[in-house]
Amino acid sequence: MTPARFAYARPATLDAALDMLAREEEATPLAGGQSLVPMMAMRVARPALLVDLNALPGLDAIEATPGVLRIGALARHAAVLDHELVAAEAPLLALALREVAHPAIRNRGTLGGSLCLADPAAELPACMVALDATLVLASAARGERRVAARDFFAGLYATARRADELLLRAEIPRAPGWSPWFEEVARRRGDYAIAGLAVMARREAGRIAALRLAFCGVEAAPRRLPEVEAAVIEGRDAAALLPGLLAPLGSAEAPAAYRLHLAQLLLRRATEHAHAAA
Amino acid sequence: MLPPDEPLAEIACRVNGRAVRGRAALRQTLVEWLRADLGLTGSHVGCAHGVCGACHVRLDGAVVRGCLVLAAQADGATVETIEAAGGPEEAALRDAFVAHAGLQCGFCTPGMILQAAELLQRNPAPSREAIRDALSGNYCRCTGYHAIVDAVEAAARALRGPAATA
Numbered sequence: 021m022t023p024a025r026f027a028y029a030r031p032a033t034l035d036a037a038l039d040m041l042a043r044e045e046e047a048t049p050l051a052g053g054q055s056l057v058p059m060m061a062m063r064v065a066r067p068a069l070l071v072d073l074n075a076l077p078g079l080d081a082i083e084a085t086p087g088v089l090r091i092g093a094l095a096r097h098a099a100v101l102d103h104e105l106v107a108a109e110a111p112l113l114a115l116a117l118r119e120v121a122h123p124a125i126r127n128r129g130t131l132g133g134s135l136c137l138a139d140p141a142a143e144l145p146a147c148m149v150a151l152d153a154t155l156v157l158a159s160a161a162r163g164e165r166r167v168a169a170r171d172f173f174a175g176l177y178a179t180a181r182r183a184d185e186l187l188l189r190a191e192i193p194r195a196p197g198w199s200p201w202f203e204e205v206a207r208r209r210g211d212y213a214i215a216g217l218a219v220m221a222r223r224e225a226g227r228i229a230a231l232r233l234a235f236c237g238v239e240a241a242p243r244r245l246p247e248v249e250a251a252v253i254e255g256r257d258a259a260a261l262l263p264g265l266l267a268p269l270g271s272a273e274a275p276a277a278y279r280l281h282l283a284q285l286l287l288r289r290a291t292e293h294a295h296a297a298a
Numbered sequence: 299m300l301p302p303d304e305p306l307a308e309i310a311c312r313v314n315g316r317a318v319r320g321r322a323a324l325r326q327t328l329v330e331w332l333r334a335d336l337g338l339t340g341s342h343v344g345c346a347h348g349v350c351g352a353c354h355v356r357l358d359g360a361v362v363r364g365c366l367v368l369a370a371q372a373d374g375a376t377v378e379t380i381e382a383a384g385g386p387e388e389a390a391l392r393d394a395f396v397a398h399a400g401l402q403c404g405f406c407t408p409g410m411i412l413q414a415a416e417l418l419q420r421n422p423a424p425s426r427e428a429i430r431d432a433l434s435g436n437y438c439r440c441t442g443y444h445a446i447v448d449a450v451e452a453a454a455r456a457l458r459g460p461a462a463t464a
């Protein structure tokens with residue numbers, strides 16, 4: 021399990037890191053390494069140059085501005101899971117992160133790594149869509165660029181990030197009055213989801229006034245489903261819409277029909293919860 | 299064996315309280331370097347891709363997979379392995395693993411002890427479910443886990459003192 025040869029650099033400034041990504045075509049950022057290092061060990065990934073982000077100052081900051089909660093790309097899963105501001109402003113992330121991997125992996129893995137990898141089963145990309153987050157990217161050539169999470173995830177392990185860009189942070193709108201729900205089905209605690217559902221709901225006068233949801237593990241990439249959201253709000257049978265709308269992934273362990281079944285089950289549970297709490 | 303022209307990284311770090319300077323192949327992982335160059339063979343290489351937890355070490359105070367950190371990344375860091383893990387949690391866990399038969403072949407034990415110690419530092423009275431969650435990333439192929447959960451529960455009780463033993 022020895023990776024193919026690579027060159028390695030640990031830049032001390034963001035500019036230096038962005039320069040390396042701009043100059044070297046096969047440069048690959050290294051964050052927590054919890055996905056990239058095993059991929060290299062199995063030689064699924066063969067980067068020419070690893071640009072280690074771990075010495076970049078401030079890239080792991082978690083801070084609230086008047087409008088948004090900012091979580092730096094290098095914030096470790098464990099730090100996000102335990103952070104007071106996250107508990108107060110984006111509790112959906114704390115619910116989901118309990119299901120993300122195991123403690124030792126959460127000690128090292130980062131928000132940015134998870135979002136840029138875009139594993140279809142990963143919890144955090146779905147959360148970012150449900151939270152209506154904005155992802156802030158930077159490159160040497162074009163400076164900063166903002167992409168809505170719903171436009172960032174483009175398919176299996178595919179995102180809107182260009183090869184010369186780094187993800188700097190996620191910005192999550194502070195949303196008083198909204199409450200989170202997250203559940204997934206996995207073989208064991210910490211495994212990737214076979215199917216999971218992230219929901220944000222806002223209640224007003226005893227009814228659901230607004231709702232955003234995104235599945236993980238079900239389709240190639242998380243996305244909003246406006247028809248389904250409307251059906252949940254109006255109290256119609258939203259789960260009945262899923263067969264016509266979803267294109268579930270299939271695998272030996274979890275065929276497409278099974279993932280669709282789990283998606284319906286999760287949506288029914290979420291709907292029940294949302295209406296009961298309203 | 300890596301070829302003789304292998305590109306190397308210079309590493310200066312603290313390992314088990316000692317200042318260490320050395321070189322590692324760029325594509326060598328931290329656990330491989332600790333075992334091969336520093337003779338610290340307590341951390342084990344099981345799956346070598348992050349799944350089994352036998353390679354756990356502490357990096358700057360946090361338990362991590364030694365196979366998912368490059369040796370080069372330990373430059374400037376503080377590393378602790380099972381050989382030096384002598385805090386009260388580890389001592390209580392070691393005794394409890396023996397008393398409750400929480401190990402058979404012992405391959406997974408160093409990783410289990412480090413992970414369980416981190417749990418007990420944060421949560422002195424974990425439920426059985428919390429213990430299973432905390433150890434969900436540590437594979438054991440002998441015990442069936444039950445005895446390990448018993449051992450961690452017993453270590454937690456012992457650390458809380460006589461009042462909790464009843």
Ligand SMILES: Cc1cc2nc3c(=O)[nH]c(=O)nc-3n(C[C@H](O)[C@H](O)[C@H](O)COP(=O)(O)OP(=O)(O)OC[C@H]3O[C@@H](n4cnc5c(N)ncnc54)[C@H](O)[C@@H]3O)c2cc1C
Pocket residue numbers: 048049050051052053054055056057058073093094119120121122125128129130131132133134136137141142143144181185186187188210211212213347348349
């Ligand atoms: C046994 C095991 C179980 C796991 N279970 C789960 C799980 O249940 N759910 C889950 O979501 N994840 C799981 N993971 C993956 C874990 O969450 C990873 O931490 C995460 O997917 C990647 O984050 P990282 O920081 O380790 O990124 P890395 O592995 O360092 O990088 C991942 C990718 O993102 C790119 N990248 C990283 N940071 C940036 C950045 N700032 N800008 C641009 N590109 C960047 C890298 O170039 C690479 O392509 C598991 C991992 C293991 C080993």
